[in-house]
C-alpha cells in the first residue's frame with residue numbers, strides 16, 4: 001500500500017470509527033467487548049474469541065517499527081524521496097499493526113524496533129491517514 005496515491009480509503013461500517021477518529025488525529029482500533037482483544041484493521045469480528053460485539057479503543061502509546069520498506073518512487077511532485085513506509089505494532093495491543101509513512105528521520109536511518117509516535121497526514125480523498133513520527137523528532 002502506498003499512502004499518498006490511489007483511491008480514497010474505503011469507509012465501511014467496520015472502518016467508519018477509525019476514519020472519523022483519524023480526522024481528529026486519534027488512532028482508534030477495534031476492541032472486543034467480550035475478551036478485550038484489540039484488532040486492526042477493524043473486521044467486525046474478534047481475532048481472538050470470534051466475538052462479534054465490538055467497540056473501539058484509542059491507542060496513545062508509542063509504536064515500534066515491525067518492518068519497513070523504503071520507497072524511491074516520486075508519486076507526487078511534492079513528495080520527498082526516498083521515504084520509508086513502516087509497519088508499526090504496539091506492545092500493549094497485540095494484533096494491531098498499522099502501516100504509514102515515517103517522518104522525522106532520513107529513510108536510510110529507519111530501523112526495525114525503533115520507537116515512533118502516532119501521527120496523521122492528509123491522504124487521498126481528504127482522509128487523514130496514519131503517518132508515524134520518529135520518536136524524539138520535531139516533524
Ligand SMILES: [Zn+2]
Nearest residue numbers: 032035046049
Ligand atoms: Zn474477543
